[in-house]
Amino acid sequence: MPEEAYGMADPNAIFTMEIAQLPGSEDLTVGQQVYLSNQFGQPFPVKVTAKDEKNITFDANHEMAGKELNFKIELRQILRAVSWQKFCR
Numbered sequence: 001m002p003e004e005a006y007g008m009a010d011p012n013a014i015f016t017m018e019i020a021q022l023p024g025s026e027d028l029t030v031g032q033q034v035y036l037s038n039q040f041g042q043p044f045p046v047k048v049t050a051k052d053e054k055n056i057t058f059d060a061n062h063e064m065a066g067k068e069l070n071f072k073i074e075l076r077q078i079l080r081a082v083s084w085q086k087f088c089r
Contacts, residue, residue: 002066009066014049016057025056036060 002008019025028034028048035043036058050057 002068005069006062006064006067009061013060014057015060016050016055018054019056022056028056
């Protein structure tokens with residue numbers, strides 16, 4: 001279940017800005033991952049999801065948000081439990 005992994009995608013984490021307000025964004029392309037800075041100067045990753053002549057849209061959701069995680073595992077060995085009392089002497 002996605003909500004037990006990276007959570008569901010948050011539509012509030014998708015935002016659009018004017019390219020003129022973000023120097024350097026004119027060179028970005030759709031699908032590119034970059035870092036922006038929040039109001040405290042801390043970097044956070046975003047993905048460019050749309051771009052036109054005036055605006056650029058970013059998605060700050062984790063790339064695995066909303067996705068189900070499936071793992072293939074192989075049990076290779078079962079070990080006998082060891083009493084913690086042996087380590088507490």
